[in-house]
Amino acid sequence: MSSILTIARREITRLRSRFTGKSRIAVFAIILLAAVVGYVVYQQDIGMSRHLYTVGVSSDAPPITDERFKTIEIDPYEGFQQLWEGKLDLYVWGDDVSYQHSSERSLYALGALKEYLEKYEILRISREYEIDQAFPLRIEARHLKVEDEITSGHGLGTLADILEPGPTPDPGAISPDPAAKTDDAVRQQLEEFRTSGTLPEFEAEFVSDEEILIPSLSRPPIPLAQVVLTFLYVIPIFLVGVFFTSSFMEEKINRKLVVLLSAPVTPFQIITGKMIPYIIYSIIAIIAITIALSGDILLSLAIFIPVSMFIFSALLMVALLYRTFKDQTFFSIMAAWMVIAYLITPAMFTGLSDVSYFSPLTLAIQVYRDEPIGVMEYLLATVPLYLLFSVTVFMGVRVFNEEYLMGFRPMHRKVAEAINLIMDRNHLSFSVMLVSLIFLPVVLMIQFASIIIGMNLPATLPDSVSFAVIFPLAILSEEIAKSSSVAVLLQNRAIGSMRSVIKYSFFAALGFFIGEKLLLYLTLSVVSETMFVEAALGSGWLILPLAMHFVTTGAVCLLSARFGVRFYPLAIVAGAIIHGSYDLIIMRGEIF
Amino acid sequence: MRFLALVKRELRSIRREKTIMFAVFIQLFIAAFSSFLMIGVMSFYNPESIGENARIYVDVGVVGEIGSPVAYYVEKSPSITVRRFDDIETAEEEFRSGRVDALMAILPESSGVVEMKLILPQSDAESMLITMALDKPLKEAENYLRRQNGIDLLYDDLEGKPYTNFEFLYSIIIPVLMFFPALIAGSITIDTISEELQNKTLDTLWAAPVSLWGIFSAKIFTAGITAVAQCILWIGLLRMNSLSIHNIPLVLLFALLIAFCVSFGAGIIAVAFKDRERAQFVYSVGLVTVAGLSYLVNPSPFELMARLAAGGQFVGLLQVMSYLLPLFLLGSAFFLFSKRLAAA
Numbered sequence: 014m015s016s017i018l019t020i021a022r023r024e025i026t027r028l029r030s031r032f033t034g035k036s037r038i039a040v041f042a043i044i045l046l047a048a049v050v051g052y053v054v055y056q057q058d059i060g061m062s063r064h065l066y067t068v069g070v071s072s073d074a075p076p077i078t079d080e081r082f083k084t085i086e087i088d089p090y091e092g093f094q095q096l097w098e099g100k101l102d103l104y105v106w107g108d109d110v111s112y113q114h115s116s117e118r119s120l121y122a123l124g125a126l127k128e129y130l131e132k133y134e135i136l137r138i139s140r141e142y143e144i145d146q147a148f149p150l151r152i153e154a155r156h157l158k159v160e161d162e163i164t165s166g167h168g169l170g171t172l173a174d175i176l177e178p179g180p181t182p183d184p185g186a187i188s189p190d191p192a193a194k195t196d197d198a199v200r201q202q203l204e205e206f207r208t209s210g211t212l213p214e215f216e217a218e219f220v221s222d223e224e225i226l227i228p229s230l231s232r233p234p235i236p237l238a239q240v241v242l243t244f245l246y247v248i249p250i251f252l253v254g255v256f257f258t259s260s261f262m263e264e265k266i267n268r269k270l271v272v273l274l275s276a277p278v279t280p281f282q283i284i285t286g287k288m289i290p291y292i293i294y295s296i297i298a299i300i301a302i303t304i305a306l307s308g309d310i311l312l313s314l315a316i317f318i319p320v321s322m323f324i325f326s327a328l329l330m331v332a333l334l335y336r337t338f339k340d341q342t343f344f345s346i347m348a349a350w351m352v353i354a355y356l357i358t359p360a361m362f363t364g365l366s367d368v369s370y371f372s373p374l375t376l377a378i379q380v381y382r383d384e385p386i387g388v389m390e391y392l393l394a395t396v397p398l399y400l401l402f403s404v405t406v407f408m409g410v411r412v413f414n415e416e417y418l419m420g421f422r423p424m425h426r427k428v429a430e431a432i433n434l435i436m437d438r439n440h441l442s443f444s445v446m447l448v449s450l451i452f453l454p455v456v457l458m459i460q461f462a463s464i465i466i467g468m469n470l471p472a473t474l475p476d477s478v479s480f481a482v483i484f485p486l487a488i489l490s491e492e493i494a495k496s497s498s499v500a501v502l503l504q505n506r507a508i509g510s511m512r513s514v515i516k517y518s519f520f521a522a523l524g525f526f527i528g529e530k531l532l533l534y535l536t537l538s539v540v541s542e543t544m545f546v547e548a549a550l551g552s553g554w555l556i557l558p559l560a561m562h563f564v565t566t567g568a569v570c571l572l573s574a575r576f577g578v579r580f581y582p583l584a585i586v587a588g589a590i591i592h593g594s595y596d597l598i599i600m601r602g603e604i605f
Numbered sequence: 606m607r608f609l610a611l612v613k614r615e616l617r618s619i620r621r622e623k624t625i626m627f628a629v630f631i632q633l634f635i636a637a638f639s640s641f642l643m644i645g646v647m648s649f650y651n652p653e654s655i656g657e658n659a660r661i662y663v664d665v666g667v668v669g670e671i672g673s674p675v676a677y678y679v680e681k682s683p684s685i686t687v688r689r690f691d692d693i694e695t696a697e698e699e700f701r702s703g704r705v706d707a708l709m710a711i712l713p714e715s716s717g718v719v720e721m722k723l724i725l726p727q728s729d730a731e732s733m734l735i736t737m738a739l740d741k742p743l744k745e746a747e748n749y750l751r752r753q754n755g756i757d758l759l760y761d762d763l764e765g766k767p768y769t770n771f772e773f774l775y776s777i778i779i780p781v782l783m784f785f786p787a788l789i790a791g792s793i794t795i796d797t798i799s800e801e802l803q804n805k806t807l808d809t810l811w812a813a814p815v816s817l818w819g820i821f822s823a824k825i826f827t828a829g830i831t832a833v834a835q836c837i838l839w840i841g842l843l844r845m846n847s848l849s850i851h852n853i854p855l856v857l858l859f860a861l862l863i864a865f866c867v868s869f870g871a872g873i874i875a876v877a878f879k880d881r882e883r884a885q886f887v888y889s890v891g892l893v894t895v896a897g898l899s900y901l902v903n904p905s906p907f908e909l910m911a912r913l914a915a916g917g918q919f920v921g922l923l924q925v926m927s928y929l930l931p932l933f934l935l936g937s938a939f940f941l942f943s944k945r946l947a948a949a
Contacts, residue, residue: 032883046894047891050894050898054900062775062776062911063908064912065775065917067919108760110760118771121768123765131761138751145716145754147756149718149719149753150747151720152720153723154722154725154732154736155722157708195718228746229747231740255882255886256886259881262881338799338800341881342793342796
């Protein structure tokens with residue numbers, strides 16, 4: 014432990030030394046400038062679509078102050094002429110608006126202007142008419158508990174209690190409240206509407222109980238708070254992480270890493286010692302952000318510490334894999350995007366599907382909405398991140414040697430070398446299983462990305478084209494994940510006989526199979542209404558998929574052993590064909 | 606000729622390290638996830654857009670005044686199915702069992718005012734989606750009631766197209782896609798310059814008859830042309846998806862000028878700090894600052910790119926060429942910094 018702390022202290026000193034003298038002043042100045050500029054721009058309330066539309070207006074047209082419209086005062090004859098020539102998107106004369114029927118752009122401009130003018134119209138009618146005439150529809154929002162919902166403090170009671178508070182409600186007993194009760198709410202919202210005119214600010218809670226909604230005055234809520242939470246919490250952690258990866262780079266260049274490796278410290282101590290200061294900085298950032306958002310610090314830490322460990326897992330991989338400065342930049346950007354995609358995508362389904370519990374951001378959203386979170390949901394969201402962190406640190410420890418870290422070679426060789434270093438020759442069967450298990454999240458990510466790429470293909474293409482993209486990518490990634498460890502063993506001549514190839518192929522297939530089923534079990538324990546149920550029911554006997562994994566992995570590895578590892582890509586294709594045939598037979602009811 | 610040789614050397618290095626492949630992969634990855642992210646990000650741009658972009662289907666139960674015009678307008682919405690109930694108990698049972706998503710308890714009209722209670726599930730996300738789906742029909746019902754109350758509404762008959770997708774595409778997506786390669790070009794510039802400085806490989810290059818400014822300019826030129834290559838790729842992909850971009854030559858020229866401006870700025874930072882760690886940090890924070898400051902310019906780079914790509918009026922070659930001035934200033938500053946470094 015003392016060695017870890019010594020390395021951690023050394024890391025803090027190193028970081029401090031980066032920012033001394035003039036550079037410290039320059040860095041503080043630029044951070045301060047960024048804060049000031051951010052504040053000024055926020056205060057200016059600058060929209061993103063300034064002057065996107067060009068609108069001609071007559072002298073008696075209503076004022077158009079929305080900055081999306083660049084207005085030009087012009088007489089009607091000239092205005093219609095320019096509208097016809099496509100120089101104007103719209104022409105507003107008095108209370109009428111003219112547009113180009115054949116121009117998409119003009120129609121979009123009309124849609125935007127209609128919305129703006131409707132707001133202008135609300136202000137007019139609120140001035141000219143009585144409040145009951147101008148705002149004749151008032152809606153009181155109330156919440157009720159649905160059977161499978163967890164009670165969270167509001168929305169208790171029955172519908173009768175809400176509609177008719179009293180001892181014996183009956184169907185015909187819905188009596189109107191005096192409109193005067195809601196007039197105050199209308200006046201208040203109208204005043205807000207008159208003074209604001211800006212986009213609503215972020216609020217974690219959407220529709221509170223007993224809130225009065227006036228349709229034309231209601232400000233739409235900002236949904237999908239997970240995107241905000243991601244940027245508020247995750248991006249600062251990534252900024253801290255830049256220094257963590259850079260630390261490895263600097264020590265490689267200065268060859269201090271070589272000195273460190275020759276010292277009486279283990280790779281585990283070096284990695285954790287270097288990581289600890291940055292994890293502490295991340296925790297400080299999490300606490301500061303939570304205080305700023307008036308959140309629950311302990312719950313935020315419980316949710317975002319695993320997230321920061323997940324980010325540091327990705328950054329550790331970057332630090333171990335990169336070969337040049339440019340590699341480091343691109344790997345870091347890629348890692349950031351993958352982490353953000355992993356965190357945001359499931360969280361998009363918050364409240365709609367239990368799949369959202371794969372992301373800890375879902376828990377954070379619930380915490381900010383004062384909704385309770387269950388233990389199982391917490392475990393599903395965070396245990397995979399802790400596991401990933403442990404596996405990454407384990408891999409880091411295994412590959413942490415001078416030759417691997419300092420050498421420059423093609424990426425596929427670097428990965429093969431890492432697999433070779435991860436495997437323990439004394440426990441080869443277990444190692445082979447472990448490598449398959451480790452690759453499982455990567456396979457899932459590739460399969461997930463392939464599904465999304467397939468879904469993004471032009472809608473004009475037939476569905477079979479999407480299938481042709483998703484299916485081969487999914488199968489090839491699985492076959493590579495299962496067979497790569499045996500291929501690396503073959504390349505390094507650690508195994509030779511066909512018997513041992515078959516034996517380790519079985520263990521590789523078993524590792525993948527266990528991981529696959531474990532993931533399915535974990536998912537089923539939380540997720541109730543998703544495709545996973547179908548997948549579980551459809552898989553039939555457990556022995557069949559295991560046999561398939563073994564046959565395809567065995568085929569790839571035996572072909573590689575027979576013809577040499579340089580034919581490994583072709584062997585993968587052969588294995589994928591067998592795998593694909595099996596899947597098509599299993600799914601034939603779905604696709605034929 | 607020497608300059609071209611240096612550019613070729615840089616391009617070889619990028620090809621050898623497969624760096625550009627990573628850049629393209631990152632952008633494809635971003636694009637692949639954009640459809641998921643787009644709904645989320647667009648909802649910040651305009652919260653009402655979620656109804657346009659996500660297929661929301663809601664079952665709404667109506668109790669009380671089941672023949673109210675409010676129920677009629679809600680029923681007209683293609684994303685809502687209305688079920689009318691004669692008694693509260695059945696409605697509650699259907700709601701609690703999840704067979705209807707929300708309940709509208711409509712009270713009798715009184716003095717021209719209709720009051721109703723909207724019963725929502727506790728889940729905020731579901732409630733939010735239901736209120737999104739109800740937003741338009743309730744506004745239509747409100748306008749109907751206004752007309753019943755003798756109010757003559759202006760602009761009610763205007764029929765435009767939902768504009769959020771259009772504005773989001775041209776104001777955010779296209780500028781981001783055209784400027785993201787510039788961000789990468791700046792990072793590449795810092796990496797290549799600080800790599801030479803930190804690895805002390807500059808001495809070898811100095812042996813060649815080229816100035817330090819020439820060496821570094823070749824690096825910036827290479828970063829700039831890789832940025833434009835990525836922009837061309839993006840435009841191709843967008844066109845494949847039937848998304849039209851106007852003024853393509855001007856859009857590309859503008860993206861190139863911005864890429865060079867960013868790269869010269871990044872080059873100044875790299876030469877000033879002389880190590881990657883600090884340079885990349887200052888570059889990241891500085892870029893955000895400059896992007897924020899640029900909004901105070903009229904038209905801002907984002908705005909100019911949006912208007913060019915959308916085929917807007919009053920923007921053209923003159924506005925694009927005005928960015929030659931910051932490019933000249935940054936290039937000159939970079940020249941001075943390089944000279945100072947050479948003299949040191």
